Amino acid sequence: xxxxxxxxxxxxxxxxxxxxxxxxxxxxxxxxxxxxxxxxxxxxxxxxxxxxxxxxxxxxxxxxxxxxxxxxxxxxxxxxxxxxxxxxxxxxxxxxxxxxxxxxxxxxxxxxxxxxxxxxxxxxxxxxxxxxxxxxxxxxxxxxxxxxxxxxxxxxxxxxxxxxxxxxxxxxxxxxxxxxxxxxxxxxxxxxxxxxxxxxxxxxxxxxxxxxxxxxxxxxxxxxxxxxxxxxxxxxxxxxxxxxxxxxxxxxxxxxxxxxxxxxxxxxxxxxxxxxxxxxxxxxxxxxxxxxxxxxxxxxxxxxx
Ligand SMILES: [Zn+2]
Ligand SMILES: [Zn+2]
Numbered sequence: 001x002x003x004x005x006x007x008x009x010x011x012x013x014x015x016x017x018x019x020x021x022x023x024x025x026x027x028x029x030x031x032x033x034x035x036x037x038x039x040x041x042x043x044x045x046x047x048x049x050x051x052x053x054x055x056x057x058x059x060x061x062x063x064x065x066x067x068x069x070x071x072x073x074x075x076x077x078x079x080x081x082x083x084x085x086x087x088x089x090x091x092x093x094x095x096x097x098x099x100x101x102x103x104x105x106x107x108x109x110x111x112x113x114x115x116x117x118x119x120x121x122x123x124x125x126x127x128x129x130x131x132x133x134x135x136x137x138x139x140x141x142x143x144x145x146x147x148x149x150x151x152x153x154x155x156x157x158x159x160x161x162x163x164x165x166x167x168x169x170x171x172x173x174x175x176x177x178x179x180x181x182x183x184x185x186x187x188x189x190x191x192x193x194x195x196x197x198x199x200x201x202x203x204x205x206x207x208x209x210x211x212x213x214x215x216x217x218x219x220x221x222x223x224x225x226x227x228x229x230x231x232x233x234x235x236x237x238x239x240x241x242x243x244x245x246x247x248x249x250x251x252x253x254x255x256x257x258x259x260x261x262x263x264x265x266x267x268x269x270x271x272x273x274x275x276x277x278x279x280x281x282x283x284x285x286x287x288x289x290x291x292x293x294x295x296x297x298x299x300x301x302x303x304x305x
Contacts (some may be wrong), residue, residue: 001086001089002044002084002088003053003056003088003089003284004088004089004258005084005085005162005164005269006144006155006160006161006162007053007054007055007085007095008053008054008057008157008158008159008160008161009053009054009153009156010054011054011055011056011058011059013153013256014029014053014054014153014156014263015027015028015029015056015059016028016029016150017032017062017063020036020247020255021205021207021245021247022040022205023038023039023040023183023199024036024037024038024207024247024253025037025063026247026254027046027050027056027059027060028150028250028254029050029051029054029153030052030075030149030150030151030152030153031125031129031132031150031151031152031153031252032050032051032053032078032125032153032250033048033050033051033078033127033218033249033250034048034050034054034200034207034248034249034250034254035047035048035049035056035082035249036048036049036064036065036209037060037064037192038180038183038185038209039063039066039180039183040179040180040182040183041064041180041181041182041278042058042066042067042179042181042182043066043067043068043069043070043071043093043180043181044063044064044066044067044069044178045067045070045071045178045180045185045200046051046060046068046069046070046071046086047071047073047200047211047226048071048073048080048249049070049072049079049080049081049082049083049085049086049208049270050078050082050111051078051081051082051161051163051285052077052081052083052084052085052116052161052162052163053155053156053158053161054082054083055080055160056062056082056085056090056091057085057088057090057149058089059080060090061210062099064257066095067091068086068090068091068092068093068288069093069094069096069170069178069180070083070086070092070094070095070096070140070240071096071097071152071172071178071198071200072095072096072097072101072110073198073199073209073210073211073212073249074097074098074108074193074194074196074197074198074212075097075109075110075194076194076212076223077113077117077118077163077279078249079211079212079249080110080163080166080168081093081113081163083166084164084166084265085216086122086166086258087296089138089302093171094169094170095167095168095169095246096168096169096170096171096172097110097171097172097196097197097198097233098171098195098197098198099114099171099172099173099196100171100195101168101171101196101198102168102171102227105195106196106225107195107224107225108169108193108196108225110165110166110167111165112162112163112164112165113163113164115162116125118158118161118162118163120285120286121285122155122158122161124284124285124286125152125212125279125284126154126155128132128152128284129154129155130155131154132151136151138185138264143200145251146252149252149253150252151252152252155290161216164259166219168205168234170271172187172198172214174187174188175187175188177225178200182203182242183200183202183204184203185200185201185202185209186200186201186202186203187200187236188213188225188237189234190211190213190234190238191227191230191231191234192213192226192227192228192230192231192232192233192234192235193211193212193223193226193231194212194221194223194226195214195223195225195227195230197211197212197213197234198211198224199211199213199214201241201243202228203242204239205245206242206243206244206245206248206258207226207243207244207245207247208238208245208246208247208258208260209241209247209250210246210247210248210249210256210261212248212249212250213231213235213238213247213264214235214238214246214248214256214260214261214264215249215250215251215264216248216251216252216253216254216256216260217250217251217292217298218283218298218299218300219264219267219297219298219299219300220229220300221258221271221301222287222289222290222300222302223298226303228268228271228272228299228305229272231268232265232268232269232271232272233298235261235264235265235268236268236269238261238265239262239265240263241257241261242258242259244257244258245261246260247257256281260294261299263295263296264297266294266295267292267294267295267297267298268299269297270292270294271292271301275291275294276291276292276293276294276299277292277294278290278291279291279293279294280303281300282287282298285286287304288303289301289303290302290303290304290305295300
């Protein structure tokens with residue numbers, strides 16, 4: 001097995017782990033990224049591995065000893081940062097992703113993270129965690145919306161933080177069914193946020209694992225490879241599925257009702273039609289964006305759109 005990467009935080013204090021469905025565990029880095037472990041009778045599947053700041057393999061091994069598939073919702077580092085730790089500690093059966101991630105097409109390779117990006121992320125999130133303190137104080141005084149959610153984790157010393165190369169060993173075709181024994185997950189290619197974006201759908205329970213395609217808040221359509229028209233087509237496709245619940249990868253609220261997919265699809269259609277409410281703003285990392293509001297949904301595009 002490859003050597004283990006540095007761990008910057010203790011897994012028990014970094015992750016918030018809870019069962020969010022029958023044998024579906026949310027392994028959350030609160031305020032950062034949420035991963036999901038789905039356990040069948042013969043195998044388990046981890047959908048995303050987070051930032052790689054603490055050892056996610058330690059959490060996975062507390063929950064299951066079954067053979068493990070790791071599926072990346074897309075190549076962004078906050079979704080595959082723990083792959084190296086998993087490769088070092090668990091005999092992962094396969095690291096699975098969209099074909100573009102395996103051949104490096106469309107800039108989707110699972111390559112080493114740029115150190116400057118990691119530093120920028122750490123700086124930005126340190127600011128967000130500090131702002132959250134003020135938000136939580138007001139909430140505890142007046143609004144009481146945060147009582148049941150995990151608060152964003154303060155960032156530890158990230159001097160040793162790195163996200164290295166962990167090769168993709170299996171590509172997933174659109175429509176492919178992953179059989180974990182007693183439960184089946186359908187692979188959906190959903191380009192838009194990123195060219196290699198995947199969702200997984202469990203038809204029996206109506207559960208959609210949405211990655212960054214359906215979120216409770218701002219959807220990023222301004223990064224390299226993002227495609228608003230593709231996003232509209234992908235989310236329109238989700239509306240035709242019998243989704244009752246969505247498990248998303250970001251924000252304080254990661255569990256969404258099934259109709260959230262329809263709200264995002266409507267917003268994406270409105271964006272193409274030019275009927276969203278448009279303002280200028282910045283994303284969390286300080287990049288300028290155009291903000292498109294439609295109902296409860298926010299979409300971010302490059303400033304020129
Ligand atoms: Zn992403
Ligand atoms: Zn993300």
